[in-house]
Amino acid sequence: MQALKNICILVTILLVISCSQDSETGSASIIPHPNQMEASGERFAWNNLTCIVIVGDAPELYHTAEYLQHIIEKATGVEPAIKVTDPDPVNAIVLTLDPSVAGEEAYHLDVNKEKVMIRAGKPAGIFYGVQSLLQLMSPGVYQEQALASGFAVPGVVISDAPRFGYRGMHLDVSRNFFTKDEVKKYIDLLAMYKFNLFHWHLTDGSGWRIEIKKYPLLTQKTAFRPYEDWKAFWNGGRKFCDPGDPGAKGGYYTQDDIREVVQYAAERFITIIPEIEMPGHSEEVFVAYPELCCSGEPYKDGDYCAGKEETFRFLEDVLTEVMDLFPSEYIHIGGDEASKAAWKTCPYCQKRMKEHHLENVDELQSYFVQRINKFLESKDRKLLGWDEILDGGLDSTAAIMVWRGEKTGEEAARQGHHIVMTPGNYCYFDFYQSDPANEPEAIGGYLPLYRVYAFDPAPNDSLKSKVLGGQGNLWTEYISDFKQVEYMVFPRALALSEVLWTMPVNRDWEDFKRRLPNQLECLGNLQVNYHRPSGRIDILEERIDTVKHEIAIRLENERYQPEIRYTLDGSRPTLESPLYKGVFTTSEKSVVVTAAVFENGEAIEPVSAKETGYHLALGKPVTYNTRWNNAYPAGGATALVDGRRGGLNYSDKLWQGFTQDMDVVIDLGESIPLNAFKARFMQLTGPDVYMPKYVEVFLSEDGKEYQSVLKVDNMVSPDHDRLIFADFGGSLKQIARYVKVSVKNQRGFTFTDEFVVY
Numbered sequence: 001m002q003a004l005k006n007i008c009i010l011v012t013i014l015l016v017i018s019c020s021q022d023s024e025t026g027s028a029s030i031i032p033h034p035n036q037m038e039a040s041g042e043r044f045a046w047n048n049l050t051c052i053v054i055v056g057d058a059p060e061l062y063h064t065a066e067y068l069q070h071i072i073e074k075a076t077g078v079e080p081a082i083k084v085t086d087p088d089p090v091n092a093i094v095l096t097l098d099p100s101v102a103g104e105e106a107y108h109l110d111v112n113k114e115k116v117m118i119r120a121g122k123p124a125g126i127f128y129g130v131q132s133l134l135q136l137m138s139p140g141v142y143q144e145q146a147l148a149s150g151f152a153v154p155g156v157v158i159s160d161a162p163r164f165g166y167r168g169m170h171l172d173v174s175r176n177f178f179t180k181d182e183v184k185k186y187i188d189l190l191a192m193y194k195f196n197l198f199h200w201h202l203t204d205g206s207g208w209r210i211e212i213k214k215y216p217l218l219t220q221k222t223a224f225r226p227y228e229d230w231k232a233f234w235n236g237g238r239k240f241c242d243p244g245d246p247g248a249k250g251g252y253y254t255q256d257d258i259r260e261v262v263q264y265a266a267e268r269f270i271t272i273i274p275e276i277e278m279p280g281h282s283e284e285v286f287v288a289y290p291e292l293c294c295s296g297e298p299y300k301d302g303d304y305c306a307g308k309e310e311t312f313r314f315l316e317d318v319l320t321e322v323m324d325l326f327p328s329e330y331i332h333i334g335g336d337e338a339s340k341a342a343w344k345t346c347p348y349c350q351k352r353m354k355e356h357h358l359e360n361v362d363e364l365q366s367y368f369v370q371r372i373n374k375f376l377e378s379k380d381r382k383l384l385g386w387d388e389i390l391d392g393g394l395d396s397t398a399a400i401m402v403w404r405g406e407k408t409g410e411e412a413a414r415q416g417h418h419i420v421m422t423p424g425n426y427c428y429f430d431f432y433q434s435d436p437a438n439e440p441e442a443i444g445g446y447l448p449l450y451r452v453y454a455f456d457p458a459p460n461d462s463l464k465s466k467v468l469g470g471q472g473n474l475w476t477e478y479i480s481d482f483k484q485v486e487y488m489v490f491p492r493a494l495a496l497s498e499v500l501w502t503m504p505v506n507r508d509w510e511d512f513k514r515r516l517p518n519q520l521e522c523l524g525n526l527q528v529n530y531h532r533p534s535g536r537i538d539i540l541e542e543r544i545d546t547v548k549h550e551i552a553i554r555l556e557n558e559r560y561q562p563e564i565r566y567t568l569d570g571s572r573p574t575l576e577s578p579l580y581k582g583v584f585t586t587s588e589k590s591v592v593v594t595a596a597v598f599e600n601g602e603a604i605e606p607v608s609a610k611e612t613g614y615h616l617a618l619g620k621p622v623t624y625n626t627r628w629n630n631a632y633p634a635g636g637a638t639a640l641v642d643g644r645r646g647g648l649n650y651s652d653k654l655w656q657g658f659t660q661d662m663d664v665v666i667d668l669g670e671s672i673p674l675n676a677f678k679a680r681f682m683q684l685t686g687p688d689v690y691m692p693k694y695v696e697v698f699l700s701e702d703g704k705e706y707q708s709v710l711k712v713d714n715m716v717s718p719d720h721d722r723l724i725f726a727d728f729g730g731s732l733k734q735i736a737r738y739v740k741v742s743v744k745n746q747r748g749f750t751f752t753d754e755f756v757v758y
Helices: 002-020 059-076 123-137 180-192 217-222 230-235 255-266 283-288 309-325 347-355 361-378 406-414 449-453 482-489 492-501 509-525 636-641
Strands: 036-046 051-055 082-085 092-097 107-111 116-120 151-160 166-172 197-201 271-278 330-334 382-386 399-402 419-421 444-446 467-472 538-545 550-556 563-567 584-586 591-599 608-612 622-624 656-658 662-683 694-700 707-713 724-744 750-757
Touching: 036 107, 051 059, 059 082, 059 092, 059 123, 092 123, 107 123, 116 123, 123 151, 123 180, 123 509, 166 180, 166 492, 180 197, 180 255, 180 482, 197 467, 217 283, 255 271, 255 309, 271 309, 309 330, 309 361, 330 361, 347 361, 361 382, 399 406, 406 419, 449 492, 449 509, 467 492, 482 492, 492 509, 538 608, 622 636, 636 662, 636 750, 662 694, 707 724, 724 750
Parallel strands: 051 082, 051 092, 092 116, 166 197, 166 467, 197 271, 271 330, 330 382, 382 399, 399 419, 419 467
Antiparallel strands: 036 151, 107 116, 107 151, 538 550, 550 584, 563 591, 591 608, 622 662, 656 750, 662 724, 662 750, 694 707, 694 724
């Protein structure tokens, strides 16, 4: 009878192993991918006598041992003992500090049939080794008693260390408030994927979320709003209320809450960097203390008054309490998007400018930031701010968080600053991650998983020496509950974790997609509301061959080895349509590529389509009589005729942006018969992107005398607030060499991607 029972247990163990730790989902499914890893061919079999051993006198490892103990007890129903013993135990997970393992976060993990050995020079390395071990046990280790019948860990030898020392994720709790326990869960999830910095955006114009003892009105007057969420607040009057008022929504963290969360994060080797916003985005402060703004009135200004000494006394008092709560090396002061409009007429600010010989308000902002920087330095801290703090000049001791792109990072590095790269088109997780038509409302933009994975924080030598690392950001204007936080962050944070940890030579997008399903199952076991990889296909122009007159096309999908079929005539793909096997080319002037993922013999939604082709204007010189907005140059002077059509995100470097009327001339090189013209535009009213009022096309043979041949008026209402695209075009039927296009700006930004001439 006992023999039969033992056989049943063995079969159960083998089933667990085969389900969760085979070659596809076992040792090779770790995210972020280890930089050195080899399979040993052995397995370590866990049983009820397996213990966790701390070698030698290393009390600093006890929190990590307890962390591992808790997770294993939950998965198996048995709490493994924690022991301090000699360096050669068996049937144990052994944690040992070993100075031969160099690096603050490096670790060595060896799984064999006798034991699991995790060695590191520092406690952080031990913790990261534990995370890799837990992923070897996944996904069952994150499910209640899933491994109660026993399990085995696949044998591996891993030597690993991160590429970057700064691996961050951000959370905005000002626009919408999230509870202390929700923040702790966020920290737990970041720790699983070896993030080590949590950027906590605690104050902004939408609410002050941290208790300051010396200034109690900050939380009494501006932590609550009589609105359900930020969107209602923004559209409904932008007023605050007291905590006890009817309908009050919001909250803040007491100083005891902060200390608890900081300690919780520290036990998971995550440093919290607080952000206290200044000089702009501070409307809420002036509801509580209006004397700190230029007008002295609440609900009027957004920037601190840079001319009043009371401003700096207040900020130094606040930062002193903040530094008492947060031991982080860096204190983030924001610094972005300050209006500075009131400074131009404020007598206090003008007096300050005169006294310090400051020529403009940008230099006044520089004075403001440098003064705060000196204060932080006097307390042995360092200033970190968004890249706008570069405007007007800045001491090189301050670190820059770069969100406006690689060129801004290069300028910051040239000035001697250390930088954290967090460009919007790779790292803003409040962007849509699939087609906006099928997604919950977001701020705009489009950031699919593959684009996050393509991010490189230090792509060239000018950045490498100054880049501390990178960070993903989650602004919460349209995110009012924590389930939506999870949905927007995961799995994009997994892609970012691999970008920041794993050396580029060891990264592979297709292999990441193979490893991802195992991690998604883990997240599901943890009740995380992650975004499921979509069936959407992005159709991308890979390269333009001006000799062969060809465009190479790549199809991209988030799933591992999907069956993709496509057509070039706009028809819906069927099982008889060509199977996508990799990049293909077309020399047609106009094709409509339509593609779909097939499962069980049928196309799954959505079916993707995109018009492209080698048109007559492709690669021809363009003269800009009005220039693009410097923030959205796309490909510069070639952007409108480079053959590359934009996607769902105006920040994808394919959409060229204008904030004025547009006037360009395309030189086709010779007079030829022209049949038609087409240009595509987008509208997304949240970030102030609108359709043009009209598009008018003029033709000329000599470049001097032009004739209007086509005018197309806008048919999209400016009140349409979801992402929408529209073609402006029509028939030409004329011989010409020069094509002049005039685009009338309606308001805000006008974005276009390609001017097509047939």
